[in-house]
Amino acid sequence: MHVVITGAGRGIGQVLADRYRAAGHQVSGTARDGSAEIALDVTDPDGHRAMAEALAGRPVDLLVCNAGVYPDKGQRLDTGYPAEMWAQTFAVNVTGVFLSIQALLPNLRASSPGAKVAIISSQMASHTRAPGGSYIYRASKAAALNLGRNLAADLRGEGIAVGIYHPGWVRTDMGGGAAEISVDEAAAGLVERFAALDLADTGCFRTWDGREHAY
Numbered sequence: 001m002h003v004v005i006t007g008a009g010r011g012i013g014q015v016l017a018d019r020y021r022a023a024g025h026q027v028s029g030t031a032r033d034g035s036a037e038i039a040l041d042v043t044d045p046d047g048h049r050a051m052a053e054a055l056a057g058r059p060v061d062l063l064v065c066n067a068g069v070y071p072d073k074g075q076r077l078d079t080g081y082p083a084e085m086w087a088q089t090f091a092v093n094v095t096g097v098f099l100s101i102q103a104l105l106p107n108l109r110a111s112s113p114g115a116k117v118a119i120i121s122s123q124m125a126s127h128t129r130a131p132g133g134s135y136i137y138r139a140s141k142a143a144a145l146n147l148g149r150n151l152a153a154d155l156r157g158e159g160i161a162v163g164i165y166h167p168g169w170v171r172t173d174m175g176g177g178a179a180e181i182s183v184d185e186a187a188a189g190l191v192e193r194f195a196a197l198d199l200a201d202t203g204c205f206r207t208w209d210g211r212e213h214a215y
Helices: 011-022 045-054 083-103 105-110 135-158 183-196
Strands: 002-005 026-031 062-065 116-120 161-166 205-207
Touching (some): 011 183, 083 105, 083 135, 116 183, 161 183
């Protein structure tokens, strides 16, 4: 199996890549800083074109859209959340997901029927979890969830399944040291979720440990 993982230079993406390699799969990871196989800033259309050229002719069985940012922790409603922060976050968390999928559509189609796209969103995307704050991150992950649901509808006929996932509250640079689960726990659960994804399940929104999540 050939797996492409964006944001594979650290955190969940890196551990997912390590797990797939250990299982004998081919992995093409991306990282903005060049610490993975493919140097890619997911906000850069030229970077996506270069990635598509580098992977031309290679079927992709699983694309994991993992790259993401959470810059608005601790922002104050009355003075924070600057416009440039909104633009940059959506460029990574939403547009970056779309551009990654768009760039690798030929590769996914070459592996279909049976190709899969996994979008890492968050429980913070759900309207059922709205305690306030983190407006930019919440809105961007809700948009990624909506994007995934619509892509699932459009790609079903091509034999490509799309799943959207909450990876858990994970002890990473983004999640912080007080988070609930380790990166290894999150990655192990996500690998199981991705393996179970099929066309009957396309458009699902699930947690790392297999629970259905409200939209």
